[in-house]
Amino acid sequence: MSIVIYNTIKRKKEIFQPREEGKVAMYVCGPTVYNFIHLGNARTFLNFDVIRRYFIYSGYDVLFVQNITDIDDKIINRAKEEGKDPFEIASEYTKAFHEDMRALGILPPDIAPKATEHVNDMIDVVSTLIRKGFAYVSDGDVYFNVAKFPEYGKLSGRDLEEQQVTVQSDDELRKKKAPLDFALWKAAKPGEPSWSSPWGKGRPGWHIECSTMSMKYLGEEFDIHGGGLDLVFPHHENEIAQAEAYSGRRFVRYWMHSGMLNIDQEKMSKSLGNIRLLREVLEEHDTDTIRLLMLQTHYRSPLSFSDDSLHEAAAGLERLKTCLFNLRDAITRIGDDTAEELSSYEADVIKRVDGLKKQFREAMDDDFNTALAVGSIFGLVKETNAFVSRILKSRSPKAKTVMGSCLNAIEELTGALGLNVAALSPISERGNIVEVGMRGDSSGRQALSVESLIEILLEVRQAARERGQYEIADIVRDKLSAIGVRVEDLPGGYRWRMEKITGG
Ligand SMILES: [Zn+2]
Structure with missing residues (x-):
């Protein structure tokens, strides 16, 4: 029995053969912490959580590393907008990211390196790239010289001749030897966070963070590198160029990419105003509903998210729980x-x-x-x-x-698959399992509520059971069941819950 993986760089499925028998060394690009994550980000992290869980289920020993990009243009811009310190923004949204991941039932990474704590490692990698002739210094910046790495483009399969480079400023173009060259190190602008380096004060580029931290914790050649499909170019293409130019060997054995998420058949985007944050959806829906919905689409296929699909998933989950x-x-x-x-x-x-x-x-x-x-x-x-x-x-x-x-x-x-349905969460538990405090006013009198009436019925039923009057007990249970109250008998007690009303 072996696992087959679609390897983006080979454009086909291959039998998974890890670097080391029985072990998986895996890196997934983490968030840039300048905002709450949206459903598209959540999908990527959930997909790789399931992949990781399945390796563990299959008996592999998995080492899972996921970075936190806590210094970046986006963080600096956000800090300017809010009049805050960039480090404050980063720490705020790092905390929010951990909360969101926990709420979605994602296993925490074994190692979660932060970019700002690895700047010296990045400076070492950049220095080596300069020494080996793959990078050059220009006006306090350092750029990767794409022309020196002939295999550039092998992941995305892009034809570089036809490659349209995203809009760049005149200043950027002036500093570069060629438009495709990308920054490894950026000279500090006034008021921005910076670190000392052989090229003056500045900060690392985004791509070098992932190459440096993944090699540091997983070795120069490791098993799986994952991320969203939108990271194939330029981020992962650049990671390959940096890492392979640095080490002189293959960087990653299997490249895996998770498909995009659309809202009501449309791309999620700021301009359409249809960005949905994970935490907003979690306010109204169960973690497992979201997980089940996402699992129903293959990780590489586009996923269409809508309220209808949420309701369908909720109904499926209820069927499973019942x-x-x-x-x-x-x-x-x-x-x-x-x-x-x-x-x-x-x-x-x-x-x-x-x-x-x-x-x-x-x-x-x-x-x-x-x-x-x-x-x-x-x-x-x-x-x-x-x-x-x-x-x-x-x-x-x-x-x-x-x-x-x-x-x-x-x-x-x-x-x-990480679904938590095995642990039902009943509204109320009695008996020797959990003693639930009774609702009531300060005089101790029971307040009248549907719950309190159900409790009374169930106490009567329990008394009947204790006297061996199972027929009566069954009538009470069946009648309650007919109105959506599920009763489960436990050794020495019982618990109950009300069925959720699902459907839209
Ligand atoms: Zn990355």
Whole structure:
């Protein structure tokens, strides 16, 4: 069993062969911290979170590095706009970035280097590039001489003759030998943060940060370098030129790029005014809803984000949660397995569950096809629901075993994708699990609310159960279920939650 990856630089899928058996050294370009991240950024980070999780699930030891770009033109401009210090802006939005990542359930990087803490490392790399003849100093700036690196363009496949360079100032063009040359070091302008260097006071260019920090923590040649598709040119192209000119060897074995995100079929842009921040969407929607929505599109394909797609994902998630809830409930209520053999129906269910798990792995092994993998999880949901409703009607000697294997499969596969549905979050828990404080005024009198009435009903039901009056207990549970209140029995207690109303 091996994992196949689409390698941008080869323009094809390849079998993943890590530098070191059983280990993955991985770098994903982090944020420039001058604003809250939007959904497009969130998608990139989520995609690489899932890729990382799947390597871990597959038994790899993953070392994951993601930088923080905390010095850049964008940060300086933002600071000017707000009349603040650039470092203040950077630290504010670094904190916000960590909050957003946590809220989205993204595993934190093993190493998260900040650019401003690695300026000396960058100066060393730039000095070596000058010494080797790949870079030149011009008026306090240092530029990479693209003409000296004949392989320039190999990642993006761009024809450099036809290459339109983005608009540049006359001053920039005057300092450069050729328009494609890019800055490794920028001379400080008055009032800007700066560091001392052999070329005078200044600060590093954006591209050199990633080359320097990735090589520092992962070695000169590492396994996977990832980022959004918009980083292929010029950022990653420039990273390759710098790193390979510096080390004289291949920089990265597999280049991976995550597709773009559109809002209602349109590109997200300032000019269209349709930028959606992750934290705004998270205010109204569950983390797992957003994760499920994003997983339903392959990481390299464009994703169309809309309120309809959010509602669909929310409905899918509810289906998954309800299935798990009913399954756990059935497991606590069903008697132990009998000494009889598995029935042929039970054996078939177990076989189909194993088949779906295999299908999940095949999908993920094929360049992380999460869309198909999610399909396998919903296959399990269907299988589980059918089995649970069947055991209510007909005899099933090994029902506990079969349901246990359904539960393990769903928990394992959702966990591999970072979905947190395994942990249901009931509104209220009673019994010896969690004691919930009763609402009431200062006199201790219970305030009248739907919740308090449900609690009273459930206390009566609990009393019935304790006296062995299970028929009465079941009537209460079923009637509550009919109005959207799900009750789950736990050893020594119970918990309940209200179904969310979904759909738009
Ligand atoms: Zn980068």
